[in-house]
Amino acid sequence: MSFESASAAPRGEEHQLRLASKAKAPPITDTPIDRKAREARRLSTLLEVSQALGGTLDLKSALHRVLDILGRHHGAIRSMVTLLQDGGELLVEASDGLDEPTRAVRYRIGEGITGRVVETGKPVVVPRVSHEPMFLRRAARRPELRDQELSFVCVPIVLNRKPVGALGVDLAFKPERDYERSVKFLGVVASMIAQALKIQRLIEEERGRLLAENTHLRQELRERYDFSNIIGTSGPVRQMYEQVAQVARTNTTVLIRGESGTGKELIAHAIHYNSLRAKKPFIKISCAALPDTLIESELFGYEKGAFTGADARKKGRFELAEGGTLFLDEIGDVNLATQVKLLRVLQEREFERVGGTETIKVNVRLIAATNKDLERAITEGTLREDLFYRLNVFTIFVPPLRERKVDLLLLADHFLEKFSREHGKIIKRISTPAIDMLMSYHWPGNVRELENAIERAVLMCDGQVIHAHHLPPTLQTAEASGTVTHVSLRDAVIAYEKDLIQDALKTTRGNRAKAARLLDTTERVVNYKVRKYGVDAERFKK
Ligand SMILES: Nc1ncnc2c1ncn2[C@@H]1O[C@H](COP(=O)(O)OP(=O)(O)OP(=O)(O)O)[C@@H](O)[C@H]1O
Numbered sequence: 001m002s003f004e005s006a007s008a009a010p011r012g013e014e015h016q017l018r019l020a021s022k023a024k025a026p027p028i029t030d031t032p033i034d035r036k037a038r039e040a041r042r043l044s045t046l047l048e049v050s051q052a053l054g055g056t057l058d059l060k061s062a063l064h065r066v067l068d069i070l071g072r073h074h075g076a077i078r079s080m081v082t083l084l085q086d087g088g089e090l091l092v093e094a095s096d097g098l099d100e101p102t103r104a105v106r107y108r109i110g111e112g113i114t115g116r117v118v119e120t121g122k123p124v125v126v127p128r129v130s131h132e133p134m135f136l137r138r139a140a141r142r143p144e145l146r147d148q149e150l151s152f153v154c155v156p157i158v159l160n161r162k163p164v165g166a167l168g169v170d171l172a173f174k175p176e177r178d179y180e181r182s183v184k185f186l187g188v189v190a191s192m193i194a195q196a197l198k199i200q201r202l203i204e205e206e207r208g209r210l211l212a213e214n215t216h217l218r219q220e221l222r223e224r225y226d227f228s229n230i231i232g233t234s235g236p237v238r239q240m241y242e243q244v245a246q247v248a249r250t251n252t253t254v255l256i257r258g259e260s261g262t263g264k265e266l267i268a269h270a271i272h273y274n275s276l277r278a279k280k281p282f283i284k285i286s287c288a289a290l291p292d293t294l295i296e297s298e299l300f301g302y303e304k305g306a307f308t309g310a311d312a313r314k315k316g317r318f319e320l321a322e323g324g325t326l327f328l329d330e331i332g333d334v335n336l337a338t339q340v341k342l343l344r345v346l347q348e349r350e351f352e353r354v355g356g357t358e359t360i361k362v363n364v365r366l367i368a369a370t371n372k373d374l375e376r377a378i379t380e381g382t383l384r385e386d387l388f389y390r391l392n393v394f395t396i397f398v399p400p401l402r403e404r405k406v407d408l409l410l411l412a413d414h415f416l417e418k419f420s421r422e423h424g425k426i427i428k429r430i431s432t433p434a435i436d437m438l439m440s441y442h443w444p445g446n447v448r449e450l451e452n453a454i455e456r457a458v459l460m461c462d463g464q465v466i467h468a469h470h471l472p473p474t475l476q477t478a479e480a481s482g483t484v485t486h487v488s489l490r491d492a493v494i495a496y497e498k499d500l501i502q503d504a505l506k507t508t509r510g511n512r513a514k515a516a517r518l519l520d521t522t523e524r525v526v527n528y529k530v531r532k533y534g535v536d537a538e539r540f541k542k
């Protein structure tokens, strides 16, 4: 509890306080030598105070030290610093000499002497606390101080011309005390506290900004590579999630196998960003994209002068991935000489740069991916068996899209939403004939092919619905759709034609003449087909 009552000062008393603060100091009876000594003490106190405030970024502990200094050198019996909080409340930030210093004391602005000082921004002096009714209660509770007469000096802490707190000090009552000097001296201490507060708030603001930015960036990364980014609920995909979760937090080498476009790179990202290495780099190297002559220097780096054109040392991908993950994409395309070197890194975690002799140790987790039949590559002699066994520690098979038709619609919807947003279109759904077409196609290019097909459809679509004719030609032919045995060419053409006519009628709100123009034909032909296919043209007029 504070030595000052938190209850509001009665109006009459406030008047008395103002008077008290303005009361003329009694005549000073000490000698000039005494005064000089006091001045020197004040200066050395100020120096100590400034050192205490400048010595740490922890404001609370700095304030405690300042109050302690005031107690030791300046006769402060009790002291406290209160600061204004966001809610307008005053809270004791640090105190010295209080009977219960840890207990939180709150004031409202304008309440009690401290509250008034913060409200008005003006110092208040109470020369004899015992003459103030509001202090009597406190004295009664502190028997050891009951006999001692105290003076209370409270000065505002001002930041950017606004009072943001107060420094209050209890001193032993001395009739000859020069209160104006005390107020001035404590005013200097308060302004030093204000400076420290300013610096602390600037640092906190900057820290808060950096934290917010960091959280935002990490959130962005998580959104991009989190599991939630991998669409699919089919059995094989769920099994894949489990495998990723199981292996992500280990350092095990992972081999991801699956046809082209099945999402192998997505899985590699998910492993890295769910691992303990998530904050370290994820480096990718596409082995098929590099000629044999370049792949080694890309992987391991080179020394200056290693070959013509090497005019400075360059770090390889292994070094760049230090502490993180290296993703060796299309590992099935690496030549035999490089395979030997890769094997050594996998076994010893060390290598030399091209043209160098220094052995470099690395801490890198490897993830490899391929769409090649590695077992066949071994029998054909293009893949070293020992490298295969080193890579094949934990293998994730990504199933082709045709084996997880359950996911196909989810993926199609996901891409529809994504590309509608990207191209600024409002497309609500995929028509039933178009869905049938998507479902019966065998998707040799897997998810990537589906992604491209939906993007094309979004670009072609001028209404709110994706129709069969918006899909790429590869899906249109009965042969490609693998439906040869179920649907005749005649039926497929009829369905397609009906779909086109319905779509045109929808666009023209049932106006057959306009629909004919859209389809580059005559109204007579449209009328004939509408009748033949039993299209309900009336429903488009609404
Ligand atoms: N389950 C999935 N959910 C969402 N998007 C997916 C999914 N699987 C694949 N994709 C998307 O499909 C595209 C192809 O995926 P990715 O590049 O990972 O395939 P890949 O197996 O590495 O192919 P390649 O062998 O040709 O390199 C990417 O745009 C990816 O975002």
Ligand SMILES: [Mg+2]
Pocket (backbone or CB within 6 Å): 264, 265, 329
């Ligand atoms: Mg890939």
